[in-house]
Amino acid sequence: MLMIIITAMSLPFLSxxxxxxxxxxxxxxxxxxxxxxxxxxxxxxxxxxKVKKKEKEKLVSEQAPPKAIKxxxxxxVPLPDQENEKNKExxxxxxxxxxxxxEVKQVSEFEKEELFDTNNIAALIDKAKEKKADVINKTDKVxxxxxxxxxxxxxxxxxxxxxxxxIFGCWSIPLGLPYDEKLLVKIKLKLKPDGTVIxxxxxxxERMNKPGQGFYKVLAESALRAIQLCQPLRxxxxxxxxxxxxxxxxxxxxxxxx
Amino acid sequence: MLFRFLLIFLILIPFKSHSLIEVDITxxxxxxxxxxxxxxxxxxxxxxxxxxILKKKDIGFEISKIVENNLRQSxxxxxLNKDAFLQKPNIAHLKPRFEDWALIKAQALIxxxxxxxxxxxxxxFRLWDILAGKEMMALTFTTVPTNWxxxxxxxxxxxxxxxxxxxxxxxxxxIYVAEEGPKIKRIKKLAIMDQDGFNNKYLTLGNELVxxxxxxxxxxMVTYLxxxxxxPRVYLLDIETGIQEVVGDFPGMTFAPRFSPDGKKIIMSFAxxxxxxxxxxxxxxxxxxxxxxHPSIDTSPSxxxxxxxxxxxxxxxxxxxxxxxxxxxxxxxxxxxxxGLYGTPVWSPRGDLIAFTKLHKGKFYIGVMRADGTxxxxxxxxxYQEAPSWSPNGRVLIFYRExxxxxxxxxFSAKLWSIDLTGYNERLVETKTDASxxxxxxxxxx
Numbered sequence: 001m002l003m004i005i006i007t008a009m010s011l012p013f014l015s016x017x018x019x020x021x022x023x024x025x026x027x028x029x030x031x032x033x034x035x036x037x038x039x040x041x042x043x044x045x046x047x048x049x050k051v052k053k054k055e056k057e058k059l060v061s062e063q064a065p066p067k068a069i070k071x072x073x074x075x076x077v078p079l080p081d082q083e084n085e086k087n088k089e090x091x092x093x094x095x096x097x098x099x100x101x102x103e104v105k106q107v108s109e110f111e112k113e114e115l116f117d118t119n120n121i122a123a124l125i126d127k128a129k130e131k132k133a134d135v136i137n138k139t140d141k142v143x144x145x146x147x148x149x150x151x152x153x154x155x156x157x158x159x160x161x162x163x164x165x166x167i168f169g170c171w172s173i174p175l176g177l178p179y180d181e182k183l184l185v186k187i188k189l190k191l192k193p194d195g196t197v198i199x200x201x202x203x204x205x206e207r208m209n210k211p212g213q214g215f216y217k218v219l220a221e222s223a224l225r226a227i228q229l230c231q232p233l234r235x236x237x238x239x240x241x242x243x244x245x246x247x248x249x250x251x252x253x254x255x256x257x258x
Numbered sequence: 259m260l261f262r263f264l265l266i267f268l269i270l271i272p273f274k275s276h277s278l279i280e281v282d283i284t285x286x287x288x289x290x291x292x293x294x295x296x297x298x299x300x301x302x303x304x305x306x307x308x309x310x311i312l313k314k315k316d317i318g319f320e321i322s323k324i325v326e327n328n329l330r331q332s333x334x335x336x337x338l339n340k341d342a343f344l345q346k347p348n349i350a351h352l353k354p355r356f357e358d359w360a361l362i363k364a365q366a367l368i369x370x371x372x373x374x375x376x377x378x379x380x381x382x383f384r385l386w387d388i389l390a391g392k393e394m395m396a397l398t399f400t401t402v403p404t405n406w407x408x409x410x411x412x413x414x415x416x417x418x419x420x421x422x423x424x425x426x427x428x429x430x431x432x433i434y435v436a437e438e439g440p441k442i443k444r445i446k447k448l449a450i451m452d453q454d455g456f457n458n459k460y461l462t463l464g465n466e467l468v469x470x471x472x473x474x475x476x477x478x479m480v481t482y483l484x485x486x487x488x489x490p491r492v493y494l495l496d497i498e499t500g501i502q503e504v505v506g507d508f509p510g511m512t513f514a515p516r517f518s519p520d521g522k523k524i525i526m527s528f529a530x531x532x533x534x535x536x537x538x539x540x541x542x543x544x545x546x547x548x549x550x551x552h553p554s555i556d557t558s559p560s561x562x563x564x565x566x567x568x569x570x571x572x573x574x575x576x577x578x579x580x581x582x583x584x585x586x587x588x589x590x591x592x593x594x595x596x597x598g599l600y601g602t603p604v605w606s607p608r609g610d611l612i613a614f615t616k617l618h619k620g621k622f623y624i625g626v627m628r629a630d631g632t633x634x635x636x637x638x639x640x641x642y643q644e645a646p647s648w649s650p651n652g653r654v655l656i657f658y659r660e661x662x663x664x665x666x667x668x669x670f671s672a673k674l675w676s677i678d679l680t681g682y683n684e685r686l687v688e689t690k691t692d693a694s695x696x697x698x699x700x701x702x703x704x
Binding site for chain 1: 277278279280281282283284285286287288289290291334365387389390394418419420421422423424608610651653680
């Protein structure tokens with residue numbers, strides 16, 4: 001009998017003491033607001049106002065007209081004779097014609113072909129310069145053509161790589177996103193020539209506030225943060241017209257799949 | 259004629275394309291997001307009230323420390339050093355000066371205040387996007403002052419969800435087996451604690467051996483294995499009332515219990531005459547159902563979150579491997595084909611992955627694979643480790659790891675560890691004693 005009682009007492013559910021666990025107390029959650037209208041701290045407000053004022057002043061100074069340059073009076077316009085004289089002086093300084101003229105004058109017509117004619121060499125050099133200049137002009141034209149082509153094709157590989165590398169570093173991917181969902185955020189940017197962002201526009205903005213699109217919102221916000229953090233963007237130094245409007249497609253699937 | 263010329267002229271005009279340049283951003287950095295957690299401001303009156311009740315000098319600072327610690331542990335956030343903050347907490351709960359926070363490289367900011375209202379603790383907190391210069395979230399909580407630690411966890415959950423897109427896992431508990439004494443004479447008790455190791459409580463006295471406790475996904479019930487007269491049996495424990503009972507009247511050994519996703523059933527193994535099969539028991543009507551019927555050892559069953567499938571391990575192929583079947587036991591399919599032995603499969607609450615323990619060449623691995631067996635990834639390797647359990651959001655795994663003993667049998671220890679799906683954020687979970695067999699609860703508040 002005693003054995004039975006001892007055995008029964010050793011059963012876990014009988015020998016168990018009442019649990020000393022704090023009960024789970026409910027916590028009342030109240031959403032205050034999505035957007036707040038709470039004010040800045042008084043001191044902060046003053047500082048912000050000061051900063052804004054300074055910024056305004058800066059803007060004013062930037063927009064101020066350039067210093068007035070004294071215009072030459074019509075009287076100061078040189079007369080044709082005076083102009084010729086000036087030109088002569090310039091020519092004299094540049095080509096030092098006195099010596100050359102003297103040498104030319106001293107050589108007879110027979111001797112001309114045989115003699116070492118420095119003037120002719122100079123002329124040859126000048127021609128070479130002209131040819132070179134032509135080539136440069138031609139290549140310049142080719143570059144412009146290329147530029148036109150790029151207008152259609154997009155950024156060059158190196159330009160695109162530079163931009164991508166910069167944004168890769170700024171974009172903290174929200175790791176909580178599911179990798180199997182089609183999450184692609186397209187953001188259209190309006191850029192300044194120095195790469196700072198004037199305006200951002202999420203192309204599927206309506207998804208941001210749709211119920212059940214929490215992941216899209218998180219991804220879009222992270223993309224916007226990356227753009228803010230990265231600016232000024234590493235854009236090409238030329239061809240502003242080409243890239244002043246740019247679209248960035250943020251796609252985290254590759255990273256999330258691991 | 260004029261029309262023809264006009265047509266030819268229009269055709270010959272070259273169309274200039276103004277297509278928008280598109281750049282695909284497919285990579286980013288995985289470094290933790292810099293977050294500033296400003297201490298929650300408290301007025302002097304409230305501070306005095308809370309100091310009397312909680313014996314904490316600055317409850318706002320203490321709550322912010324919990325939030326900071328949680329965010330750091332997650333591995334996804336980098337809480338910035340408070341010494342670098344330019345704005346003081348007493349004004350930071352107003353609209354922050356974003357320039358000051360951007361200066362210290364913060365991308366998000368948490369501010370707030372704590373006040374005493376009718377003896378209750380009221381917390382108002384706000385999450386700010388520093389770079390966009392806007393508020394992302396504003397919430398207020400009211401609760402009893404003794405609940406202050408949970409308030410910190412709930413704030414973290416809300417912030418985590420807002421910034422990562424998935425539910426948090428901070429306002430949760432972990433049940434585990436607390437171990438004490440030498441290896442050959444181990445005392446094992448059921449214990450429960452908050453996920454950050456605080457509020458540790460023992461649920462059993464240590465008279466009986468306890469193993470494999472598992473939380474119910476829907477309420478504060480726990481199922482576990484305990485030995486009675488050297489016979490292992492599955493028990494059910496209500497941790498709020500302390501009432502416990504044996505699950506089913508099986509004429510043999512029952513083990514490896516786990517709840518169904520709706521918490522209405524328990525799935526477990528029942529062994530008799532050297533054969534082990536999987537059974538379920540309905541907790542309402544106590545009806546027992548046999549799920550597998552195979553002359554091999556089928557064990558460690560785990561439901562998919564939708565309850566339609568079950569994964570388990572079986573040696574029916576000659577070696578222990580992972581299988582998936584429909585919840586009625588039909589369409590059994592092997593999913594693990596790698597080298598080594600696979601065991602303790604656990605379906606992720608997200609449904610996308612199955613975590614497992616793998617033994618290969620004398621080493622133990624914790625890994626994950628997709629539900630169809632593809633994409634196997636081994637997250638961590640060690641001398642001995644097993645029993646992974648998912649955090650409620652399916653982002654982190656908790657498991658236990660044992661250390662080697664020396665030739666005299668000394669130096670043995672068992673500790674809880676956590677690792678996230680990236681495999682980089684591996685952390686020791688502090689417990690008062692040695693610990694094994696952890697199981698993560700669902701979120702206490704939603």
